Amino acid sequence: MALxxxxxYDDATPEVRAIxxxxxxxxxxxxxxxxWKALANDPATLERVWGSVKSVMAPGAIDALTKxxxxxxFSVTNNCEYCIHSHTAAAGAKGMTRQMFGELMAVVxxxxxxxxxxxxxxxxxxxxxxxxxxx
Amino acid sequence: MALxxxxxYDDATPEVRAIxxxxxxxxxxxxxxxxWKALANDPATLERVWGSVKSVMAPGAIDALTKxxxxxxFSVTNNCEYCIHSHTAAAGAKGMTRQMFGELMAVVxxxxxxxxxxxxxxxxxxxxxxxxxxx
Amino acid sequence: MALxxxxxYDDATPEVRAIxxxxxxxxxxxxxxxxWKALANDPATLERVWGSVKSVMAPGAIDALTKxxxxxxFSVTNNCEYCIHSHTAAAGAKGMTRQMFGELMAVVxxxxxxxxxxxxxxxxxxxxxxxxxxx
Amino acid sequence: MALxxxxxYDDATPEVRAIxxxxxxxxxxxxxxxxWKALANDPATLERVWGSVKSVMAPGAIDALTKxxxxxxFSVTNNCEYCIHSHTAAAGAKGMTRQMFGELMAVVxxxxxxxxxxxxxxxxxxxxxxxxxxx
Amino acid sequence: MALxxxxxYDDATPEVRAIxxxxxxxxxxxxxxxxWKALANDPATLERVWGSVKSVMAPGAIDALTKxxxxxxFSVTNNCEYCIHSHTAAAGAKGMTRQMFGELMAVVxxxxxxxxxxxxxxxxxxxxxxxxxxx
Amino acid sequence: MALxxxxxYDDATPEVRAIxxxxxxxxxxxxxxxxWKALANDPATLERVWGSVKSVMAPGAIDALTKxxxxxxFSVTNNCEYCIHSHTAAAGAKGMTRQMFGELMAVVxxxxxxxxxxxxxxxxxxxxxxxxxxx
Numbered sequence: 077m078a079l080x081x082x083x084x085y086d087d088a089t090p091e092v093r094a095i096x097x098x099x100x101x102x103x104x105x106x107x108x109x110x111x112w113k114a115l116a117n118d119p120a121t122l123e124r125v126w127g128s129v130k131s132v133m134a135p136g137a138i139d140a141l142t143k144x145x146x147x148x149x150f151s152v153t154n155n156c157e158y159c160i161h162s163h164t165a166a167a168g169a170k171g172m173t174r175q176m177f178g179e180l181m182a183v184v185x186x187x188x189x190x191x192x193x194x195x196x197x198x199x200x201x202x203x204x205x206x207x208x209x210x211x
Numbered sequence: 212m213a214l215x216x217x218x219x220y221d222d223a224t225p226e227v228r229a230i231x232x233x234x235x236x237x238x239x240x241x242x243x244x245x246x247w248k249a250l251a252n253d254p255a256t257l258e259r260v261w262g263s264v265k266s267v268m269a270p271g272a273i274d275a276l277t278k279x280x281x282x283x284x285f286s287v288t289n290n291c292e293y294c295i296h297s298h299t300a301a302a303g304a305k306g307m308t309r310q311m312f313g314e315l316m317a318v319v320x321x322x323x324x325x326x327x328x329x330x331x332x333x334x335x336x337x338x339x340x341x342x343x344x345x346x
Numbered sequence: 347m348a349l350x351x352x353x354x355y356d357d358a359t360p361e362v363r364a365i366x367x368x369x370x371x372x373x374x375x376x377x378x379x380x381x382w383k384a385l386a387n388d389p390a391t392l393e394r395v396w397g398s399v400k401s402v403m404a405p406g407a408i409d410a411l412t413k414x415x416x417x418x419x420f421s422v423t424n425n426c427e428y429c430i431h432s433h434t435a436a437a438g439a440k441g442m443t444r445q446m447f448g449e450l451m452a453v454v455x456x457x458x459x460x461x462x463x464x465x466x467x468x469x470x471x472x473x474x475x476x477x478x479x480x481x
Numbered sequence: 482m483a484l485x486x487x488x489x490y491d492d493a494t495p496e497v498r499a500i501x502x503x504x505x506x507x508x509x510x511x512x513x514x515x516x517w518k519a520l521a522n523d524p525a526t527l528e529r530v531w532g533s534v535k536s537v538m539a540p541g542a543i544d545a546l547t548k549x550x551x552x553x554x555f556s557v558t559n560n561c562e563y564c565i566h567s568h569t570a571a572a573g574a575k576g577m578t579r580q581m582f583g584e585l586m587a588v589v590x591x592x593x594x595x596x597x598x599x600x601x602x603x604x605x606x607x608x609x610x611x612x613x614x615x616x
Numbered sequence: 617m618a619l620x621x622x623x624x625y626d627d628a629t630p631e632v633r634a635i636x637x638x639x640x641x642x643x644x645x646x647x648x649x650x651x652w653k654a655l656a657n658d659p660a661t662l663e664r665v666w667g668s669v670k671s672v673m674a675p676g677a678i679d680a681l682t683k684x685x686x687x688x689x690f691s692v693t694n695n696c697e698y699c700i701h702s703h704t705a706a707a708g709a710k711g712m713t714r715q716m717f718g719e720l721m722a723v724v725x726x727x728x729x730x731x732x733x734x735x736x737x738x739x740x741x742x743x744x745x746x747x748x749x750x751x
Numbered sequence: 752m753a754l755x756x757x758x759x760y761d762d763a764t765p766e767v768r769a770i771x772x773x774x775x776x777x778x779x780x781x782x783x784x785x786x787w788k789a790l791a792n793d794p795a796t797l798e799r800v801w802g803s804v805k806s807v808m809a810p811g812a813i814d815a816l817t818k819x820x821x822x823x824x825f826s827v828t829n830n831c832e833y834c835i836h837s838h839t840a841a842a843g844a845k846g847m848t849r850q851m852f853g854e855l856m857a858v859v860x861x862x863x864x865x866x867x868x869x870x871x872x873x874x875x876x877x878x879x880x881x882x883x884x885x886x
């Protein structure tokens with residue numbers, strides 16, 4: 077059970093309702109999921125986090141589906157049950173297929189494996205990898 | 212400094228050389244990076260992990276660039292310096308631009324933020340998110 | 347369900363009872379929570395961990411409420427459901443308000459975000475930050 | 482070495498300079514630390530993250546020193562070297578003493594210990610802890 | 617509830633059945649646990665991961681019981697409920713006693729404590745520890 | 752560089768020297784490693800943590816070498832460079848061979864992989880695994 081009450085649209089202040097309206101309009105859905113209803117207990121955080129999500133998750137140099145799959149991937153590593161469910165659903169709505177989900181899990185798991193091998197052996201960065209971000 | 216010696220091609224056993232050859236042929240590069248040279252101290256692990264990487268990272272339902280960016284993302288969360296450098300270089304070689312790198316960091320960071328909000332508030336999964344993987 | 351039976355006061359050995367008595371006296375409560383009842387299966391661990399908690403969590407240069415909120419913060423990042431509940435309750439008993447809980451969650455989440463940005467960009471420590479602990 | 486160039490004030494765009502000015506004014510310092518100089522490569526992220534930090538870290542129901550020590554605590558658990566240095570320096574500037582730093586480390590370490598005991602034994606939440614956030 | 621259907625032996629393809637048969641023969645059990653039934657939705661991952669587990673977990677320079685206890689230990693730190701249960705059962709079947717389980721939890725918890733102390737104080741590696749892997 | 756000065760034997764208080772003496776006697780070594788020299792800045796933590804390490808790491812139902820290898824394993828997952836070096840050296844002194852180190856890394860890495868698969872697919876615990884700790 078959530079540690080705070082979930083605030084429904086009808087019980088929300090005008091300030092919170094305006095954010096709920098923006099969430100629904102931006103996402104083209106007719107409901108508000110529990111994450112935002114919980115954050116609404118702290119309207120400043122609701123406004124700030126929604127602003128970040130809206131801005132960061134919008135399509136840019138990386139498309140929206142890839143961003144959503146990245147979110148699923150982190151939710152698995154951080155073992156956030158809520159996030160796994162909500163972002164898998166969102167990724168599905170944006171075009172992730174069942175097969176893509178399977179491959180995503182495989183990459184997530186393998187990266188967690190090889191990260192430990194590199195850390196455990198304390199492998200030095202190759203000279204050629206020193207300045208890896210493209211210009 | 213790596214905890215084990217890095218095994219160069221010329222010092223490798225025929226078994227290890229065959230894997231090095233496959234790495235170079237598969238990736239179309241003319242060198243072997245330190246990660247594999249360290250794993251070569253344990254040839255069974257070298258063979259098994261390379262087999263996994265070759266299979267999982269090949270393009271499939273998810274394209275190779277997206278998979279590589281996922282690897283960068285995990286390397287950041289697990290704070291694996293070697294992995295951040297090597298996979299950022301690999302993603303760059305596959306087409307990631309500087310702007311995409313910036314957006315990738317933004318998504319990684321934000322996901323780590325919102326994961327904690329969902330975990331901290333112990334938010335219940337919405338009924339609509341219960342069965343999120345597409346059929 | 348806990349992996350080991352929870353040992354109630356009436357079923358405990360005199361050695362365990364003495365620790366239970368100390369927990370109740372130190373905390374001024376009339377019951378024992380499940381964490382200690384589980385550890386009581388391994389009396390040496392019960393004694394050692396209670397000794398550490400009693401010593402570390404006592405007010406010192408940092409007051410007891412701040413220490414308790416730090417505990418909540420870690421429990422969120424490590425996603426320990428039991429710990430989130432028990433330490434949030436303890437922090438509340440020591441004076442944490444609902445608004446403080448909201449701000450605490452916001453700091454926890456934001457720190458997890460900016461930690462990844464610093465790690466991902468591999469930012470060098472500024473010279474002025476080299477020796478940061480006050481004398 | 483940082484993965485991106487650090488952008489000094491003199492080389493920054495007017496948009497970035499305005500944020501740098503706000504950072505210096507808000508913090509009453511006459512310099513910009515490397516974190517912001519790295520984020521300046523992606524001005525949208527610089528603006529968004531600075532906005533979050535400015536808002537979340539301002540004194541509120543929790544005082545600014547406590548918030549800064551929370552930041553140190555997370556940086557230790559996430560093993561972010563840059564963050565440990567920068568936030569320890571910031572906490573020192575806000576009044577954290579050497580003794581408080583020592584106690585902070587002790588709480589961080591102990592919380593990471595007991596979190597694992599609770600997770601490992603899969604201890605059920607006590608009924609009395611079910612609804613722990615104060616009204 | 618698992619995010620994908622669990623595939624029973626009778627509903628499995630011949631390819632998946634062959635892996636199920638190998639799991640049962642290798643482990644000398646007459647059933648298949650849910651982990652493999654979930655992975656069977658992605659037969660390539662099932663085959664690859666089972667191959668890795670079979671190879672890595674076989675007795676070698678480290679005996680099978682110690683390897684299984686290592687698995688329990690990680691499952692606690694990563695807070696993977698399924699893994700804690702399944703690997704604790706497996707370790708028990710290989711000879712772990714109740715007392716060993718208690719000591720295992722104590723080591724896991726303590727290691728998570730002292731790791732944070734070393735990371736938090738940013739302690740330099742002693743010269744004598746520079747090259748620690750035995751020849 | 753460590754965030755606090757390392758306190759050598761000759762500069763230590765009698766209280767700290769007594770603990771240093773106990774560390775050397777218990778471990779049959781003639782020197783003190785940096786970890787303890789850093790903790791000595793906070794004598795209460797030095798005493799408490801050394802007491803815990805001495806008690807938990809002593810041979811019991813689990814032998815001392817296995818306990819030390821568990822420590823190495825966690826240090827890799829938590830990416831604690833100091834701890835990887837110091838505990839690998841300690842495990843080597845207790846009998847870990849180079850081949851055992853290689854197998855240890857393989858188990859650590861694989862456990863981090865399969866933990867994510869179980870968490871990602873949200874696999875339900877099998878009924879047979881419900882009560883896994885041996886009586």
